[in-house]
Amino acid sequence: MNFGFSDEQDAIRDTLARMLSDHATLAVVHDCLETAEGFDSATWAALAGGGWLGLAIAEDYGGSAMGAVELAIVAEEIGRSLAAVPFAPVLGLATPAIQDLGTQSQKEKLLPGIAEGRLIVATALAEDGGSAPERVSAKVVQDRLSGRKSPVLFAADASFALVAALDEGGTVRLYLADLSDPSVSINPHDAIDRTRPAAEIVFHGAPVELLPGSDPAAIRTLLDGAAVLAAFEQIGLAERALSLTRDYACERQAFGRQIGSFQAVKHRLADMFAKIELARSNAFFGAWALASGDNRLAEAAAVARLSALDAVQFTTEESVQLHGGIGFTWAADPHLFLRRGWQLKAELGPADLWRERLLCDLANGPAAAN
Amino acid sequence: MNFGFSDEQDAIRDTLARMLSDHATLAVVHDCLETAEGFDSATWAALAGGGWLGLAIAEDYGGSAMGAVELAIVAEEIGRSLAAVPFAPVLGLATPAIQDLGTQSQKEKLLPGIAEGRLIVATALAEDGGSAPERVSAKVVQDRLSGRKSPVLFAADASFALVAALDEGGTVRLYLADLSDPSVSINPHDAIDRTRPAAEIVFHGAPVELLPGSDPAAIRTLLDGAAVLAAFEQIGLAERALSLTRDYACERQAFGRQIGSFQAVKHRLADMFAKIELARSNAFFGAWALASGDNRLAEAAAVARLSALDAVQFTTEESVQLHGGIGFTWAADPHLFLRRGWQLKAELGPADLWRERLLCDLANGPAAAN
């Protein structure tokens, strides 16, 4: 048994962390929050240049074919950096969907572009705010997609979208849609985290291609894998928020002392830490289940997500609180983490969806879930 | 508007509190916990002698006909004293049931005995652990009751029981049963709070008398009133647990200081206080609604109960915790409060029942609820 990272994996983390701290500073995130665009294309390009976007893509398609654990490390560092980049939709969902469920020609068409950073594939699974793929009403008839998908993140920056829609038999499948088609229109939304611009995409009979492997069970597994990666991203985010708050508690003085010497502050920080570490333990199990193809992936993904959601919400809210008056000003950093935390919740759905996933999995036994 | 007690009401409280502190010490409660009997008959007799048991009984039947606010004060002091006496079943439920819903002859037969303390009327509403009167299967056919009621508190000490059962038309009504009838058998249970001995009563065709006013709406109102009084009893209990813990925090030393000077302890005590005061505010509204016959009684009772349950559970659990090692020893006092808190929850049911009561009342409007 070995429930930790190897030296090679630690080295990967250090390299990426250095690169991100050069590019994706919190000042850049503040800037992205103010601009209409939101997206931090410079960091995305730097990630591509460093080979990070092709990490999990097979060598044949321009990637380096590393494993799920390495991808989890990248997710955690992206989360920690708060970089305004579409990591979760592109690397967490679109890439594995295309690679594991797509045809040879779909892979050839899209994977190299993803690895090189010149092609963003957005994920349009949710409708009307609900991201459970069981509740989809968009429909494909004769390879033409009609329906509304919302919210879609980074829609304006994407060339393609991975769309969940009903096939003619009424089964949810995944399709690839070219967003430059004139039958596609994009309506921007007002998101709590404007560094991940959200929109509604309306498809009026848009031409799409089916991912042939995307049966419902495969879609669930895809979402479980994405939830594990998202948990790492959430943990990175929560840990940075904690570290920021810890530093503030050591620096800020009141009543002649550092406020971190008061138990009200110290013990709250300890609670943040404990929640984050609990989430990390569950995420580790998720990464192992994802990497090893274990049949406890559904369970592992659900518990990883539930504890990550809890850790992020507690840590980011209390980070604002422990920063005192500064904490609820726009110019300060804590609200960036609060906003991103909600955004990461939005992407794969809130706790109640994952509680049901967990209980159904435990009730049916792990085998039935995959 | 006047949301406080009058000087006369304060004087009533002081008199009762003095009497209780003479009789019902925590040492007596410890003793009751160890004996098979449980019941503190000496304090009950003293309450009768002081006229406290007839407080809400009409003067014609040997009482002093005071109002709901005075009864609430008594409930709070009983709760604070932790006296092992059947206040809630006898004064909170049986007395108002008989007085408001019974016949003249029922009142004559029972109320004077209750006021004098020589007659205990137990309440047998729940079955199989569920105390929602909607879920009753005991049945009365031709004035004969059959069924199992559980838990019934102080069953062994009671002469009569107030029983919820279905009439021949399938409607839940209240009946009076003589427990000395040979068709009645009593099986003791093992309760978390053995100072309120609990049992199952089995009726095998026992002769009963209907309380003619006990239609379902009247039963609900009866339970709402009982919940308001119980909230005061719970608040008294919680406040005593807080006060005990506060004293310990001032006395106990660690690291060269009183532990109450540490924020971890101080702030937890403040949280207890805030929860208790919130519950008290809701209970005040309940007492007013009960006393004035206001149509917001159902809402008031539900919010009073919900916040009292929360205050009691938090206060008693954290009282054990803040007493450190001492706190989880049998010989120490905190667990007496923890146990009694659960018992008070058992008597009228846990939060989920009262949440439903609140939401149904708000959905149907207050008028429909009475």
Added chain:
Amino acid sequence: MDFSDSPEEAAFRAKASDWLDANATRRDGSEKAQDHFMARDADEVARARDWQSRKADAGWAGLTWPRAFGGRDATPIEQVIWNQEEGRYAVPPNVFLIGIGLVGPTVMIHGTDDQKTTFLPRALTGEDIWCQLFSEPAAGSDLAGIRTRARREGDEWVISGQKVWTSGAHYSTHGILLARTDPQVPKHKGMTMFLVHMSDPAIETRPIRQISGSSSFNEVFIDDLRVPDSARLGGESEGWKVALTTLMNERFSISVGRASGGARAEELIDLATRVERNGRPAFEDGEVRARIADFIARQRGLEFTSYRVMTSLSRGDAPGEEGSIGKLLLGKLRQEMGAFGMELAGTAAGISAKSGDDVARWRNEYLTAPGNRIAGGSDEIQRTIIGERILGLPPEIRIDKDVAFSEL
């Protein structure tokens, strides 16, 4: 124990309501939600002044002030009744709360005759608008840690420093300012209070943008502001005592003040009946029901707690620490309700399709609630107040009490 108006209270309510009916328009529900104490623009300030002067003419301004100072000697409950009644009308925001509620009573106790004659009438009529220049970047929870310096130069004081979290500073005419006049003594002992003109060019005001996007507070920069010694309120080095009077009156004003908006928990029932959870109406879900019921119970408790506080005020008790209970519980409740509402309104929590939709509404609640947990004394400070002043627990060990401020 009576929840209804006494006969005297009912009479007062009728009188207030009559005058309001004759002088203002009833709200019809179409008004935009807004902070009751903040003006959005100069026009609103002007309308607020106009409304205030009409109230003053008719004897409805400074209700609880003594008659000697132009008030009505009203009870706290009467002030509450007025607030309730006025709340039914579409009136401009009450930008005079600090002047009438905080500064006025402080001047009455600590002011010179000149100060009383100069400032009290003009506060009442709305001619002057006051702000409170207390908090500083390095002195929030620990107010006595202020660093703004006032040096004596002949008959003048020269004041420099920075204040922060100042509501309404940008449209205020006057400010009540706490400054350090003697750094060589322990921190609580070397402060003095001043009454200053905000129009002085030595004062610069900058709005602070909050995480909700709006700006209710300001930073105020003071650079060699010169004021005469007659601007001093109370004795030299007695600023802390004067500040405590202001703060006690702040607690009083909050206790009887109109609740500043915020969502009602029942609104969540409405939302839950309109949205789905796991394929069914959300209001059928046990967890949704449990959380909403608990929110309602807590919100009712806060409402009734404010009645208890008013009752004790009307019995003549000082505005005490009981107010800390409501203060402590309100912010967290709003924050939890906001988060729950946002999540309930859509899996895509926090993403609003159009302004004013459910998500936007609860998101705003969620992003303004953190302010409730900090402003006016953080949750943590409230717990210490409850622990020490109500429960009588031993104080924190203080290492800064007997040391000269300059040595800290």
Added chain:
Amino acid sequence: MDFSDSPEEAAFRAKASDWLDANATRRDGSEKAQDHFMARDADEVARARDWQSRKADAGWAGLTWPRAFGGRDATPIEQVIWNQEEGRYAVPPNVFLIGIGLVGPTVMIHGTDDQKTTFLPRALTGEDIWCQLFSEPAAGSDLAGIRTRARREGDEWVISGQKVWTSGAHYSTHGILLARTDPQVPKHKGMTMFLVHMSDPAIETRPIRQISGSSSFNEVFIDDLRVPDSARLGGESEGWKVALTTLMNERFSISVGRASGGARAEELIDLATRVERNGRPAFEDGEVRARIADFIARQRGLEFTSYRVMTSLSRGDAPGEEGSIGKLLLGKLRQEMGAFGMELAGTAAGISAKSGDDVARWRNEYLTAPGNRIAGGSDEIQRTIIGERILGLPPEIRIDKDVAFSEL
């Protein structure tokens, strides 16, 4: 990142399992739930000794001890594997945990050659049973506040005082005892450690009844106990240093130890399918589902956290403060699960119809959980450890550090 056994680990597991198969009986589920570290009676102590001596003969005792002292030099993971495998068999409780896990390693570091020769082999074979005489009524969280005095008289020490929370004191043969030998120096500096015989008539042991009704702990009264100077473990006045070694090994033992029972969150699923809530199967209620799912997520997190701790131990890191996370979260989780289970099992919460029913089962969970939140360092102490030692926050202000103990 690998959750499975490495080839070496798998080989070790097979070897352990083979030996256990040949020497013990598999559990069949009919065994009563019991504390794995406490004997209920003398007969069980005898059976535990017998089992321990057979393990020692076969080389399965003191697994992580160095071979030089009769151990197997096993890795922490191997210890865990052994514990997992042994847990499948109906074996007597491990009353030797303190001797082998805590006292042995402390003697190895601080003991004289004589002490090593005398005590280590007998701890391994189960001949001696040890208890830990550290905590006192006035020294719980603040262990350095102990008052038990040891005075030197010639070549002897005379020890008097009271210890408390001593597991297994009544059947232990020996105790490791921390006493104050110099009250004239600051509290951490005047202590010395001793190894004592529990059979001495100067020692009296009384069981403490807990709120769950059972008695796992004792009070120990020591009245002029005389021991030779050779009973001293480590230097005079170096007791705190020696105690820290013991406490570090305690953390290690807990980290790799068999989890001491406690309910699985999944059991609540089973319960919820059998009982009703609001007229429907409770497991259909959204709140019930939400709470159970969250319990499961937290319990899994604790389980996997223990694997992380083991991984870091097996990499040779000292048993660190990470153990505080599990310690901090476990008690509260058990308490909440107990309360929830009790409530779910019946509205008449806490009232059990017959012993062993659902209510009785969860009530026992609820009433034992408070012990988890206190024993071995309270929740509050764990938060301070995490805050100061892991997060590096500034320490509490200590007023007792540089003052002679006698002056406190």
